[in-house]
Amino acid sequence: MEQNPKNTGNMATDDANYSMETHLIYGKNESNKWDYSHHVVAPLSSSVIFRLDSAERGAEGFMEFANTATFGEENKPIYIYDRLGEPNKDLLEENLAYAEKGECAVTFGSGMGAISGCLGMLTKSGDEIIAHRSLYGCTYSLLNNWYPRYNIRTHHTDLTDLNNLHNLINKNTRVIYFETPSNPTLDVMDIRAIADIIQVVNNERKDTEKIYVVVDNTFATPFCQRPIEYGADFVVHSLTKGIGGFGTDMGGVVIGKKQFRDLLLLVRKDFGAVLGTKAAWSILTYGLPTLHLRISRQMQSAQKIAEFLAVHPAIEYVNYPGLPGHRQHEIATKQMRDFTNNFAPGSLIYFVIKGDNYDDMKNNGRLLMNYAAKNAYTLTLAVSLGHTRTLIEHPASMTHSVMPASELLAANIHPGGIRLAVGLENPDDIINDLKSCLSIF
Ligand SMILES: Cc1ncc(COP(=O)(O)O)c(C=O)c1O
Incomplete structure (x- = not known):
């Protein structure tokens, strides 16, 4: 009997016939990872350990783990222990790699x-990283508070200016790291131009000295942009945000070339940041299948809200890649494209409240947060993003407070800057709430 493609779920070969939106609903019902072809929704695996049947099968499982070169990847995995791998994570990883157009994905906690x-x-001791000047606060802390202990140095620079990249590359450079759009300022980096520069440098280098381009695609999600298509080597995500989509589970993923899968599995096994099966299941069942609906609605609202904010007298400026006045609007138009190639500038807005000086602006940011927390139904004072609810926060006193004032200014993170992560509410309700909040100035 001929199989219905949604039951065999072979996404790679069905690629030409069905759209990405459709594939992310069906995923693979029958995979070499786990056959659940008679379930409509993947079952939730909640077994930390797996029965091995015999010492020989156990030994084989340990030999096969993270050893793709010898054992290939088409074998049915012998599951041993959740931290090494289990079916829900494996299924999610297949779908995430597919959505980002990468060869493989490894999830993290x-x-x-x-x-x-x-x-x-x-990286290892002696290596150097070149990173964009504005980054998520904890990434900044990782690079500046922890990596110096391992003798890994980070140069922060404005990567929207490619001259800075040219000037900073040296023999120790191993990684170019950026978020695009960046957190919280929404700078847009030209992924293709950066990858091309690195390709030229790498052509002259041995394998052990190559530079890798790593892009944090959390703000855009694969719905709006797929950096590997533009030459990035790795994409990283917080799945806690737009991909998870409901604010119920934490998660992360690295997507890249197959040759790195084993190493990533070993890193996950030994450093232990494992994605929980329940989180993997939620993201697979609720997050990815609704990604296109949620992000396209949030994006339409974000455009309307950004246009409202851009002409408000209390506001110094607005950064939203969908506004023609955004400094990298042209680049955004080129690389931020949805699954069907429409311009997709994302669902985050950064705007700056006016003020007379640094302290005054920072204070205005705080006043706005406190007013919104008490009075605005559709603006929730909370960190994170990509939620059903619109979230508002003041980076200088919250997500980026690890950075001293001088470093915030060097990163162009303004004391009066506000990050708005647009949710699924009616955009007119959000605008009305913003109007009443801004009337305090
Ligand atoms: C751009 C970006 N990358 C990474 C992270 C970290 O993600 P998580 O909180 O899931 O560890 C965040 C969190 O806000 C983020 O905004």
Whole structure:
């Protein structure tokens, strides 16, 4: 009997016939990881250990783990212990790699687990990282509070200016790291241009000295942008955000070339930042299948809200890649494209409240947060993003408070800057709440 493609779920070969949106709903019902072809939704595996039947099968499982070169990847895995691998994570990884157009994915317990796993795999003592000047606060802390202990140095620079990249590359450079759009300022880096520069440098280098381009694609999600298509070597995500989508589970992922899968599995096994099976299942069942619906709705609202904020008298400026006035609007138009190639500038907005000086602006940011927390129904004062609810926060006193004032200014993170992560509410309700909050100035 001929099989219905949604039951065999062979996404790679069905690629031409069905869209990404459809594939992310069905995923693979029958995979070499786990056959659940008679379930409509993947079952939730909650077994930390797996029965091995015999000492020989156990020995084989340990030999096969993270040993793709010898054993290939088409074998049915012999599951041993959750920290090494289990079916829900494996199924999610197949779908995430597919959505990002990468060769493989390895999940982690959080976005920071994925970032530290990827950078930990790529660097060693004496190596250097070149990173964009504005980054998520904990990534900044990882690079500046922890990596110097291991003799790994980070140069922060403005990667929207490619001259800075040219000037900083040296023989010790191993990683170029950035978020695009960046947290919280929404700078947009030209992924293709950066990858091209690195390719030229790498052509002259031995394998052990190559430089890797790592892009944190959390703000865009694969719905808006797939950096590997533009030459990035690795994509990292906090799955806690837009991909998870409901604010119920934490997770992270590294997506890249197959040749790195084994090393990433070993990093995850030994450093231990493992994604919980329940989180993997939620992201697979709820997050990925609804990604396109949620992000396209949030994006339409974000455009409307950004246009409202851009002409408000209390606001100094607005950064939203969908506004023609955004400094890298052209680049955003080129590389931020949804699954069907429409411009997809994302669901985050950064805006700066006016003020007379640094302290005044920072204070205005705080006043706005406190007013919103008490009075605005559709603005929730909370960190994170990519939620069903619109979340508002003041980076200088919250997510980026690990950075001293001088470093915040060097990173162009303004004391009066506000990050708005647009949710699924009616955009007119959000605008009305913002209007009443901004009326305090
Ligand atoms: C851009 C970006 N990357 C990484 C992270 C870290 O993710 P997690 O909180 O899942 O560790 C965050 C968290 O806000 C983020 O905004």
